Amino acid sequence: MYEPIRTKSVHSTMAGTPSDFPHRSREEELDIQLAGHLAALLAVTDELRALTPSADLDTAAQRLAGELSRLRGGTPLRAASTAADGDPLALHRKAHALAGRALVVAASRADTAAAILSAERMDAHTAALAADPRELTTTG
Template identity: 60%
Template structure:
C-alpha cells in the first residue's frame, strides 16, 4: 500500500559528504559570496558610469566580503546612461535584499543609497 522511501535520509547524506571531505559552507558564507557578487556587478556598472567615488565605496564592501580588493576595469557596454542607471538600480536592489537577509548593515545602507541615486538619475534622464 505504501511505497518505500527510495532516497537517502538527510543525515546519511550529511555524514557521507563529511566523510568525503567536500568543503561545506555555512548559510552566512553563501550569502556573503552572493552579496559580494551583486556588489561586484554593481561596481562594474558604476565604473562604466564614471562614478569613481561611489565605485570606491562599493569596492570597499566587496573587498571586506571577499577578503581581497576587486579587479576593476573599464569594460564598456556602450549602453545609454539611462539603461546603465536602470541596470545599477536593479543590481543595488538585489544587493539590498541579500544584505538585509545577512543583516549586513553597511552593505544594506550602501545598496539603499545607490538605489536612490540611480532612481533619481533615471528620473532626470526621463527613463521610468
C-alpha cells in the same frame, strides 16, 4: 523481477550520515551572493563613470570597492571600461536592479554597511532615471 540495489546511493538521505563533499553555511552563501551583486554593481558603476564622469560615481565606486574588499578579503579586480557608446539610462536601470538585489541579500545577512550603501545607490539611480525626461514618457 526486482533486484535490490547493491551500491551505496549518491544521495545522502540518512540523518547523521557524513557527506563526502563540503557544504557551505548559509552565511557563506549569503556572503558570496552579496559580493557577486556588489561586484556587478561596481562594474556597471565603472561603465557609467566612463560615459558620464561625476564625483558621485567616483565616490560610489570607491565605497563599493571597499565593501568588496571587506567581504572578499582583497582588492577587487576592476577592468578598465571602454564603454563610449553605451546607454546611460539602461545602465542606471541595471544598476538600480543590482543595488536592489544587493540590498535584499545585505538585509538578509544583517550587514548594515552594505544595506545602507545599496539603498543609497538605489536612490541615486532612481534620481538619475527621474531626471531624464525620456524616462517619463511611455511611447517610443
